Amino acid sequence: MSERATPVTQPDADEQGDEEPITDSAAPDAATESETDAAPEPVTTGAEAVVRALENAGVEYAFGVQGGAIMPVYDSLYDSEVYHVTMAHEQGAAHAADAYGIVSGDPGVCLATSGPGATNLVTGIADADMDSDPLVALTGQVPTEFVGNDAFQETDTTGVTTPITKDNTFASDPDRVGDDVGEAFALAREGRPGPTLVDLPKDVTKADTDREPDEPRTPDTYHVQERADPEIVAAAAERIENARKPVMLLGGGVIKGEASDVCREFAIEHEIPVITTMPGLGSFPEDHELSLEMAGMHGTGYANMAITHCDTLLAVGTRFDDRLTGGIETFAPDAELIHVDIDPAEISKNIHADYPLVGDAGTVVSQLAEAVDSSPEATKWRAQCQQWKSDYSMAYDAPEDEPIQPEFVVEALDEATDDDTIVTTGVGQHQMWACQYWTFTEPRTWVSSHGLGTMGYGLPAAIGARLAADDDQDVVCVDGDGSFLMTMQELSVAVRENLDITVAVLNNEYIGMVRQWQDAFFEGRHAASDYNWMPEFDKLAEAFGTQGYRIDDYDEVADTIEDAIAYDGPSVIDVHIDPQANVYPMVPSGGDNGQFALTEDQL
Incomplete structure (x- = not known):
């Protein structure tokens, strides 16, 4: 696992009331050893049972955004060894947790408060459901007595998410809530993986309990066939x-x-x-x-x-x-x-x-x-x-006197990194170029949104992937300008946590895949796909407090990529590519795979 950085907002040892740290030259005394080996403090509330269930499951990281209804759980997380990564938006939390699960193989965990916090998770939960990714979502809920009364920040979270979860639970008993979370974790990873959710009313998490949750396990009625007939x-x-x-x-x-x-x-x-x-x-x-x-x-x-x-x-x-x-x-x-x-x-x-x-x-x-x-x-x-x-070679032309071809950039990124580099993407033309021109040789190195096709997935996914990856693995996000614009606020998280990721924005000032379809099937009418109002992403990166680069010519590609990857921390490369570049081969929707088009006039 990647070594985490201490964010600037993390309280220091004195503020938490911890003992003085032991230096390398001092041997720990018996009392310190005893404290280290001692059993954890007993559970006293539903919220503590929730956190204990995460600890029992071996959870190292959780991604989320604080809020009123989930506050008791966050208060219990304060003293936990589970490291909470505060994201800029709940959708980013879900995508980061999703990517963590893809890379690690263990369910990623995301948290949000009730109402808009929970609904902001929905896109990420649906994404994980479509792609069978292991994920556990914990959502705050208004107190049980207010449920159904249109209380402040109330949403029927289990009702909203039933179609997009493998299993979801409305927690109703503080003595059972820890096991609800453990069961959700087990179900998320067993058999065909998928997202699970536990909705946590505030009165349940605040209530007293001394019930220690069991280790994560699936219900007795859940059976998975391992061997075929x-x-x-x-x-x-x-x-x-x-x-x-x-x-x-x-x-x-x-x-x-x-x-x-x-x-x-x-x-x-x-x-x-x-x-x-x-x-x-x-x-x-x-x-x-x-x-x-x-x-x-x-x-x-x-x-x-x-x-x-x-x-x-x-x-x-x-x-x-x-x-x-x-x-x-x-x-x-x-x-x-x-x-x-x-x-x-x-x-x-x-x-x-x-x-x-x-x-x-x-x-x-x-x-x-x-x-x-x-x-x-x-x-x-x-x-x-x-x-x-x-x-049907995948070769392409890249004349030096014409705008940069995106395939060239993807191949340059691939060449500059090791075989075990993790690639994340948003959705659109850039995603397809990454599929086609990066040579993948190892599992769990490709992290993207497949079934749901979620623009904005790439950057928060890179954050989750970075924390799940080995320290010596590179993480590269190949993004598009439209996708990056949707979740670029998560760059603040990467800067705060000092996460070593490289983001290459293939900037064509279009929603490129839409523009390609409009040219092919809608007589070139670019309705709402022309993004010539894009900001300068390299300067935005600097405003977030990290390194930004810009590429306009072929002779800048190799050196700039080398510098960005070598930079110790997050970096953003704004690569201005040919705005008319298209993705081929292409099979029109519902078409015959054997009748693929290699140029627009073949569609």
């Missing part, structure tokens, strides 16, 4: 052995299920070409010859061609969303589908599964590995995939 595994294995045009499609569930290694081994042993979904980036090294990279609306031409022409598709941990499939009737039309997923609701939901394998991704792929006796005879197929790589 052996008969279906055997049939699927036989199909793989007899395939002539096999493909593996790895989704985000591969990473969440810690199945990247077993999937890599299976693909390499049997020489099966591998495609990823956008959430699955990093599950298979893109520098490997079997990699066809990402498929879908803006996937590579060769990935989409392989899916369109394969005869056997082994899909692991993907929900087959519309951005991946395009038109369902044209998706993998000649393939028999082997679908591995831990959630039975995803099997045949969008694409019919010929071999439905419900279970944990790593466990089921291991079952397949044991059952497959011989590799498919697919030499010609692999050669065909390599030919498509050549035919």
Whole structure:
């Protein structure tokens, strides 16, 4: 985990009434050792039970914004070892917690007060729900006797969030509230991960209790199927052995299920070409010859061609969303589908599964590995995939006398950083360029908003990712000017906490993806997409108290990126790119993946 900095607002030891710190030259006395090893103080209130539940779960960081109804919980956090990161906005708290969960694998925690505090979390909770990210939201609520009376800052938080949470709970008993939080934590990470929420009325958190919460555990009624049906595994294995045009499609569930290694081994042993979904980036090294990279609306031409022409598709941990499939009737039309997923609701939901394998991704792929006796005879197929790589290369032109091409900037950032660098993004053209031109080789290094498509995700996500990452990992946020503008207030948090992140804003003074669609499908009518009123982001960075850079020419790119990454703390690079640059390949919404466009006139 990244070493946290002490914010300037943190009370010092004397203000908290702590003992004098022990210097390196002084040995601790028996009393100090006893204090260190002593059991924690007993729980006396519902709020203390909430915090004790977080401590029992091993929570290191919580992200949030203080307020009236959640104040008792914050008062109990004051003396806790859980480090609270005060965010500038509750949406930022949810995104930071979401990214923390993606990188660490453990649920991120966010807090907010009632009413607008809770509703400001909703976008981040919905984002985590769409992407199956582990997250626990704790929201303050008006006292129980006022619930339903339209009290000040009252919202039916559990009602609002029921459709976007894996589970949510209205806490009604101070003796039970700690276990409510522990259960929420366990549910968020077990099985198919997702966001959970506990709504905390102020009278419940202020009430007396001596009930110590148990360790986090799921309800007795919650069961997750780990192993797939052996008969279906055997049939699927036989199909793989007899395939002539096999493909593996790895989704985000591969990473969440810690199945990247077993999937890599299976693909390499049997020489099966591998495609990823956008959430699955990093599950298979893109520098490997079997990699066809990402498929879908803006996937590579060769990935989409392989899916369109394969005869056997082994899909692991993907929900087959519309951005991946395009038109369902044209998706993998000649393939028999082997679908591995831990959630039975995803099997045949969008694409019919010929071999439905419900279970944990790593466990089921291991079952397949044991059952497959011989590799498919697919030499010609692999050669065909390599030919498509050549035919539909992702090369681009970058004339020095024209504006900077965004692909060049992404590749320069990739080249300047290590393979384990964590990349976060907002949503729009810049997100797609990051997908296409950064070479991902390791899981949990790609952090973005996939299903919900949330602009503004990138910067708060970089904060959460930084705190979850190893100290020697770089964190780079590739953002767009429109996305950055939505949550750039969180830069104040990165400065306060002295978090070493690099933000590269690909500034084209447009909501770029909207402008691209308007040019293609709306006769170039740029309704509300022209952002030529953008501020100077490098100067704004300096106003926030950190280092800002600006790039206008190709010869400034390499040195500026090197300086920004080397800067010890947050830095912002305002990169002025070609405002007419577009993202290709592109499959129009609902289109045939095999009929992707490489230029606008092909749409």
